[in-house]
Amino acid sequence: MTKENLETLLSKHPANKKDGLLPILQEIQTEHGFLTDELLAEVGRYINMPVNKVYGVAAFYDQFRFKPLGRFHIQLCRGTACHLHGSSTYLGELEKQLKVKAGGTSRDRRYSLELVNCMGACESSPVLRVNDTFYPHTTPEELTRIIRSLKEITV
Ligand code: FES
Structure with a gap:
């Protein structure tokens, strides 16, 4: 996922609002296929949430993947x-x-x-x-x- 794509995706959600975390993560996964440490860090910065908490929420839900899918x-x-x-x-x-x-x-x-x-x-x-x-x-x-x-x- 390019930096521009991520910025476009994030700009659809209000900054500094933790409520947007799940939809943002879902949209990133839909577009990118899985979540990376870098993407989680960017999301944390955008919604003003520590990255370990962002990761904790993502890891809690089965729907999120942290590895790319196979062919x-x-x-x-x-x-x-x-x-x-x-x-x-x-x-x-x-x-x-x-x-x-x-x-x-x-x-x-x-x-x-x-x-x-x-x-x-x-x-x-x-x-x-x-x-x-x-x-x-x-x-x-x-x-x-x-x-x-x-x-x-x-x-
Ligand atoms: S248990 Fe419902 S589809 Fe498998």
């Missing part, structure tokens, strides 16, 4: 309905096959894996999403197929 961002639902339909067994397979830990990004930045609480599609559980593609009623066989196809895509 393929995988969201696995761990909500109750999906859990009851076996999604918890999928986590280990994704981590092992794609060499990425939950909440992290693979070293080559090809994959990132996020656990989400509910995607609002419980009737289609278990569900997972890869970038914009939603996979309802995912079976273990389908998970294997999804993983294989991700590995085969050359980018």
Whole structure:
């Protein structure tokens, strides 16, 4: 995110107002993909809040990321309905096959894996999403197929 982009984004919010923290962080993440120490420091200066408090608020909410997403961002639902339909067994397979830990990004930045609480599609559980593609009623066989196809895509 360029300095100019950040200044433009911040200028839409009143300076020295701590109420603007969450929307500012959300907008930065939407634009930049994740939050950095430098961006958090700039936000703190703008709203007049110590950077450690800005970081504390950001770290409190699951929605904020501090690492870049992978080329393929995988969201696995761990909500109750999906859990009851076996999604918890999928986590280990994704981590092992794609060499990425939950909440992290693979070293080559090809994959990132996020656990989400509910995607609002419980009737289609278990569900997972890869970038914009939603996979309802995912079976273990389908998970294997999804993983294989991700590995085969050359980018
Ligand atoms: S629990 Fe997975 S979509 Fe609701």
